[in-house]
Every structure is written in structure tokens, then in C-alpha cells.
Amino acid sequence: MNAILSLEPGLTWAFFLAVLPVLLKGLAVTIAAALSGYVLALVLGIVFALLRSARFRPLALATMLVLELLRDTPLLILLFFLYYVLPGYGLVLPAFAIGTLAIGFQYGAYLAEVYRGGIEAIPGSQWEAAAALNMTRLQTYRDVVIPQAVPRVVPAMGNYLASVLKETPLLSTISLFEMFSLAMLIGDRTYEYIVPLTTAGGLMLLLTSAVGLLVSRIETHLPRQGIPLR
Amino acid sequence: MEKILDYSRYLLIGAEATVVVTIFALALAILLSFAAGIARAMRVPVLARVCAVYVAIFRGTSLLLQLFWIFYCLPLAGIEISPYLAGILSIGLNSGAYGSEIVRGALNSVSKGQIEAARALSLGRWQTLFLVALPQAARETIPAFGNIAIHVLKDTALVSLISIADISFQAQQLRGMTYDSQTIYLICMAMYFALAMVLTAGRMGIERKLDISGTGRSGKASA
Numbered sequence: 001m002n003a004i005l006s007l008e009p010g011l012t013w014a015f016f017l018a019v020l021p022v023l024l025k026g027l028a029v030t031i032a033a034a035l036s037g038y039v040l041a042l043v044l045g046i047v048f049a050l051l052r053s054a055r056f057r058p059l060a061l062a063t064m065l066v067l068e069l070l071r072d073t074p075l076l077i078l079l080f081f082l083y084y085v086l087p088g089y090g091l092v093l094p095a096f097a098i099g100t101l102a103i104g105f106q107y108g109a110y111l112a113e114v115y116r117g118g119i120e121a122i123p124g125s126q127w128e129a130a131a132a133l134n135m136t137r138l139q140t141y142r143d144v145v146i147p148q149a150v151p152r153v154v155p156a157m158g159n160y161l162a163s164v165l166k167e168t169p170l171l172s173t174i175s176l177f178e179m180f181s182l183a184m185l186i187g188d189r190t191y192e193y194i195v196p197l198t199t200a201g202g203l204m205l206l207l208t209s210a211v212g213l214l215v216s217r218i219e220t221h222l223p224r225q226g227i228p229l230r
Numbered sequence: 231m232e233k234i235l236d237y238s239r240y241l242l243i244g245a246e247a248t249v250v251v252t253i254f255a256l257a258l259a260i261l262l263s264f265a266a267g268i269a270r271a272m273r274v275p276v277l278a279r280v281c282a283v284y285v286a287i288f289r290g291t292s293l294l295l296q297l298f299w300i301f302y303c304l305p306l307a308g309i310e311i312s313p314y315l316a317g318i319l320s321i322g323l324n325s326g327a328y329g330s331e332i333v334r335g336a337l338n339s340v341s342k343g344q345i346e347a348a349r350a351l352s353l354g355r356w357q358t359l360f361l362v363a364l365p366q367a368a369r370e371t372i373p374a375f376g377n378i379a380i381h382v383l384k385d386t387a388l389v390s391l392i393s394i395a396d397i398s399f400q401a402q403q404l405r406g407m408t409y410d411s412q413t414i415y416l417i418c419m420a421m422y423f424a425l426a427m428v429l430t431a432g433r434m435g436i437e438r439k440l441d442i443s444g445t446g447r448s449g450k451a452s453a
Binding site: 068069071072073074075076077080081084085088166167168169170172173180184187193194197198200201204205208209 | 286287289290291292293294295296298299302303306307380383384385386387388390391398401402405411412415416418419422423426
């Protein structure tokens with residue numbers, strides 16, 4: 001270990017203990033940014049999915065193109081785009097809001113696809129049966145389609161929540177002081193990168209594992225009726 | 231119009247680095263995916279455990295953290311590493327962890343009947359793997375690896391942060407010179423979009439060649 005760490009073992013431990021509370025404060029920012037981006041994505045995903053299946057063809061096609069563009073652009077570029085372009089239109093937002101928007105739009109585009117997949121998995125015969133039973137479109141969605149679609153989309157939604165958490169360190173590039181940027185700052189000041197970066201990595205690992213556990217807990221409590229899940 | 235051409239030319243200088251890092255990182259990712267996926271599916275003693283830890287660490291933390299850890303911490307341990315190598319290593323290791331789950335899943339989903347048939351023909355465990363299971367599983371993974379390829383492409387944007395002059399880096403430089411952010415980043419997005427199209431076309435070409443119907447297990451949900 002001493003070959004790797006220039007600090008004495010005792011000092012390394014003390015350094016770790018000094019760094020930990022700072023990083024935990026950063027972690028709170030990381031979680032807040034990830035959650036606000038994710039919630040926006042959940043909502044935008046529905047909007048995107050609806051626009052994409054619009055009856056008016058040009059609108060549906062335009063949405064498809066925009067969604068593909070959003071999915072294929074690196075989040076970093078999306079962040080810079082919003083960060084540097086919006087002020088040109090008189091819209092000066094804090095880094096936190098820019099991060100929320102960028103994550104919301106990109107993951108909204110991903111989630112639109114997830115929602116669509118969940119709904120398309122319902123066979124056409126069920127729609128016909130619902131029509132035969134004189135159910136309205138709204139009733140069909142509420143009582144037939146959504147209850148069966150939810151268990152199919154939850155695992156993917158959970159994965160995206162973990163992904164969003166892992167992407168938030170990118171917000172450091174637009175000067176949001178979350179966990180990663182604090183770890184780098186400590187590293188830059190002390191020339192000791194290993195302790196802060198490894199600690200940040202460990203905390204991130206704990207967090208994503210917790211999310212993974214939470215999602216699998218939710219999955220086991222979902223109703224299993226209706227069409228089989230593969 | 232003149233402006234757009236000038237910008238495009240400047241950004242295209244970075245395309246080379248983006249493509250190089252994408253290709254090498256993707257190759258490394260595919261290699262690691264199969265190595266770790268097979269080791270875990272075959273429950274190779276010790277190695278399977280090591281691979282499980284590797285996958286947990288690289289899937290559980292951020293790529294940016296991994297990249298900076300490799301770039302900033304390894305030199306402190308006396309291992310000199312170039313930005314290119316750090317970029318390729320971190321993206322390859324990261325995507326390889328995701329890919330190994332795809333390979334493992336595909337191997338586990340080969341029907342029991344086939345494995346039993348191979349046993350009846352007295353094929354060994356590894357013969358069964360290489361002659362029966364893997365050829366079928368590998369085809370199944372193509373759509374999911376198509377998604378991984380696009381993720382790798384997007385991930386390469388991060389190498390601009392460790393001073394590799396890729397498309398994103400060039401865009402930042404250009405923005406610093408012209409302050410024309412909107413045009414620059416739109417062109418930049420169009421370039422990543424075009425490169426993603428190339429990767430998608432490549433995947434579809436492979437699928438057609440292997441005669442895989444487009445329905446295959448979709449890895450679209452978060453690769």
C-alpha cells in the first residue's frame with residue numbers, strides 16, 4: 001500500500017475521515033440533481049411517447065427525429081449546449097437547473113421508448129376485446145393496458161434511475177459542486193487523488209447498489225396478472 | 231453557410247480521435263464482455279468471482295470517476311498512462327462490464343434441451359460451450375451490442391476532459407474562439423448522430439448477414 005499511497009497509513013486514515021464528510025455533502029447534491037432530472041425524465045417520457053404516437057404524421061415523424069437526436073448525443077454535449085446557448089436567449093439558469101434539463105431530456109427520450117415498448121406489448125386482441133365490451137379509450141388504458149404495462153417497464157425504469165445517478169458527475173463540467181467535483185477539488189489541492197476519488201467511487205457504488213435493491217424489492221411486489229413477462 | 235462549413239471542418243479534425251477511441255474501446259469491451267460473460271456463465275472457479283467483482287464495480291460507479299481514477303491515480307502508483315490509453319481502458323472496461331451481462335444472459339437462455347443433447351453426444355462442458363451454446367448465444371447478442379456500440383461512441387465525449395482533441399474538445403475550443411455556441415453544438419450533435427447512424431447501419435448489416443430477425447432480445451433498456 002505504501003508504494004501506492006505517499007501518505008503514512010495512519011495519515012491515510014485521517015485523510016479519509018477528513019474527506020468523507022465533505023464528500024457526503026456532495027453526495028446530497030448528487031442525489032438531488034439525479035432525482036430532479038429523473039422526475040423530469042419520467043414526465044417528459046410520457047409527453048414524448050404521446051407526441052411520437054400522434055395521429056398527425058408530420059408531428060410524429062418530427063418527434064421521432066428529435067428523440068433519436070437526443071438519444072445519440074453525448075450528455076456532455078447536451079449539457080454544454082444548454083449551458084452556453086440558453087443565456088443567448090436571455091435565459092440564465094443555475095447549473096443545477098441546466099443539469100436537470102439535460103438529464104430530463106435525454107432520459108425522457110430513453111423512457112419514451114420504454115413506455116412505448118410496455119404499451120405495445122399488449123396484444124391487439126385485448127384492445128379488440130375492450131372495444132367489444134364497449135370500453136372507452138380511457139377505460140381501456142386505465143383498466144387493461146396500464147396495469148399490464150407497468151410490471152414490464154419497472155425494471156427498465158429502475159435501471160435508468162441508476163444510470164442517471166452515475167451520470168450526475170458530468171454536472172461537474174458545468175461547475176455544479178457535487179460529490180465528484182469536490183473529490184477532484186480535494187485532489188487538486190492536496191495532490192492526493194487516490195483517497196478522495198476512491199471514497200467517491202465507494203459511495204457511488206453503495207448508492208447504486210441501494211437503488212438496485214430497492215428496484216428489485218418493488219419488482220417483487222408488482223402484480224403479475226395478465227400477459228406473461230417474457 | 232460559409233460559417234457552417236468552417237466550423238464543420240474544424241470539428242471534423244476531432245472526428246479522427248473520436249473514431250479511434252470508439253473502435254479500440256469497443257473492441258476491448260467486446261473482448262471483456264465475452265471473457266467475463268463466459269467465465270461467469272461457466273462458473274469457472276475463482277475467475278467467476280473476480281469477474282463478478284469487476285462487473286459490480288464498473289457497473290456500479292460512474293464512467294467519469296473510472297476515467298479520472300485511471301488517469302490521475304495510476305500515475306501516482308508509478309504507472310504512466312497516456313490520455314488515449316486511459317480513455318480506451320476506462321470506456322472499454324466500463325462497457326465490457328455491461329456487455330458481460332448480455333453474454334451471460336444469452337448463454338443462460340440457450341435451451342436446456344440443447345445442452346442435454348450435447349451431453350448425450352458426450353461432448354465436454356467446454357465443447358458444449360464452443361460448439362453448441364456460444365454460436366447461438368453470440369447471434370442473440372448482436373442487437374444489444376449495437377446499443378453498446380452507440381453508448382461507447384457517446385462515452386468517448388468524456389475523453390475531451392482529459393485533453394484528447396476529439397469532436398467535443400474541438401467544439402469547446404471553437405466556442406472559446408467564436409462564442410457561437412448554438413451553431414457549433416448543433417453541428418457537433420449532428421456529427422455524433424451521423425456516427426451513430428454508421429454504427430446502426432453496421433449492426434443491421436451484421437444482422438442481415440446472420441439472418442437475425444429484428445426482434446432479438448433488445449438491449450435497448452439501459453445498456
